[in-house]
Amino acid sequence: MTYRVIAMAALLGSASTLHAGGIDRSGQSITALFESGRYAEFSLGSVSPNTSGVGPNAIPPTGVGNSGNMTDNFFTFGAAYKADINDQLSYAIIYDQPFGADVDYPADADYFAAGSSAEFNSHALTGLLRYKMPNNFSVHGGIRVQTIEASAAIPFIANYSVDGDRDTGVGYVAGVAYEKPEIALRVSLTYNSKISYDVRTSENSLLGSNVTETEVETPQSVNLEFQTGVAADTLVFGGVRWVDWSSFEIAPNDYSTLTGGGKLLSYEDDVYTYSLGVGRRLSDTWSVAASVGYEKSNGGFSSNLGPTDGNKSLALAATYTRDSMKVTTGIRYINIGDAETTLGGGQTAATFEDNDAVAIGVKVGFTF
Template sequence: MSAVLGAAGAAHAGGIDRSTQSAMLLFEQGNYAEFTLGTLVPDVSGVEVSPFLGNQSSGSMATDYTLFNGGVKFDMPNGFSGAVILDKPFGADVDYPLDTDYFAEGSTATLDTGSITGLLRYTTPDQISVFGGVRYQTLSADALIPFVTAGKGVPYPGAPYEASGDESGEFGYVVGVGWEKPEIAAKVALTYNSAIDYEMATSESSAIGSLDSTTPVTTPQSVNLDFQTGVAPGWLVFGSVRWVDWEQFEIAPEMYAQLTNGAALVSYNGPTTTSTIGVGHQFNETWSGAVTYTYDTPLSGYQSNLNPINGYNAVGLSATYTSGPFKVTAAARYYALGDAETAVGQIAPAANFEDNDAMAFVLRVGYSF
């Protein structure tokens, strides 16, 4: 039944967190490989509320995205096992429509990451385990912000702000502990994912000229707690808690800061905690299913115009078909996104983003060998 546990989380609506960086592949039985395809379809729009603006609607500014994740876990002698995991842990795709008269119309931004993680686990005869490994992660980013500009007295009055950050790769690490009791299908794992620091080569252009510089960026440290236990024949209770230190994450290119009196292009003012609880049921040897509820904590203050989402509530459903060594899981999750207020310069609030939502769809194929 384990394939149903996290499938609906492979496409994630919380901020730029996209994969949850789970190490639970290590806890699959025997040699095992899986591939996950996930799609998120968001509907996020806001309305100007400041009297200095025009009460215009932004239109839907968050684009659909698709993720491909995968991994392989293998047993080794003397209590050891290992895994290799490929995922895209963080990302963003922003595209404010044109011809709306909204102050941010035409603004676009992308953030792309990719990682490969190698993990090694040792399990004692008492089913207590320790694990750790190395993660190599790449990061790149681009942005076009037409409303960040300047008027008379600059070389290119009215020119939009534009930035491109070249792909950079750096190393981080993963450490964790776990415990299992197979007789009752119980598993608990606590995983720490380190922060990863980058010096991203950045090219900027705007009304005041062009600049090549280096932008420091840190993808945040996080802690995952994953658990499950059987509660009756064919029934399983499971869940997870993920804490992410988003205060570590900031993108503040040099010229952007000059144009905005020191503001960052993207930043967060606190950590978040995402909690999931679920119930799974095995109907027969072939079919099992699960239902989940997830709560992501909101942050205080104003949110970025490039990420006007503030927490969420989500409900997910999944079903798994098992045939021999194959497991195929299909899942869907509905997100009620938290309301957010944004600011622009000294105008605060500038816009309200309310009653937004998203749908996630996931297909996961697992193979035991």
């Protein structure tokens, strides 16, 4: 079993979270830590979502207008470097953009949220150390330094807008893995801690202009990832990711006042994301893989700034290898789960159906 097939497993696994629940984007993968020797990689992802909804005629003030596509295209970038200290110890430095949102309702739409927008950006740098034990088990852990910044404009709520300054927080990573190299078997379990922030927040609305602090915590999560050879040059891989989205919220002071305790962004349920795939080496230079992804629909109302509920996906990838370089490309089609939003009172404000997204990813890795 060659590392070329394993590289595709890593790319397709991370691609499954490019349009996952909450504002999950990278999946916080640490697969670079398990590469052989000294290794460096760079990855780029592009996602083109199409998400639109319709306000039902019976519920003012929504009218019957279509929202238009309210999700902008976005890019993600990642990089990693891994090296061995000795036969038992190795380390990795990983950069990713774990959480993000780009919402932009067309201003000319005949829709109650026309002109509303929101943006959430994050950057994380993770330093990991891994210790191999004699019995095929290993433990890994380290520190994650992460920055976030956010802004939003919601004209239909008292002409409200908000800007959150960039803030930095620190969390940790801890996990365990089991490997059997002769059959390309690896199972890893990794915990990512929550990270807390006190964001300086500038709010503007009919209440005036006010500057306060907003407490934000990016959620804790657990990644269970596996791969194993099942035949010559054939690999099965997959994983489960749990994210504690039910504990996440952004609730600036003035927004809560204007909405009677409402939150700018929050989620009722945790999210589980599943993936399963198979990879096959075709020759010394080419390998291919396919995977499926699933995220359960939880029901209930979704946020007007994130009107999705679960998804299903299908991905294909290919890897070209030459000397110490491997280039992996993948494409994933995501069927976005239907969702309903509300303006309060337990009534439906809009219905979002038949939406989808296409994600394209490229990863270049070097062993040296």
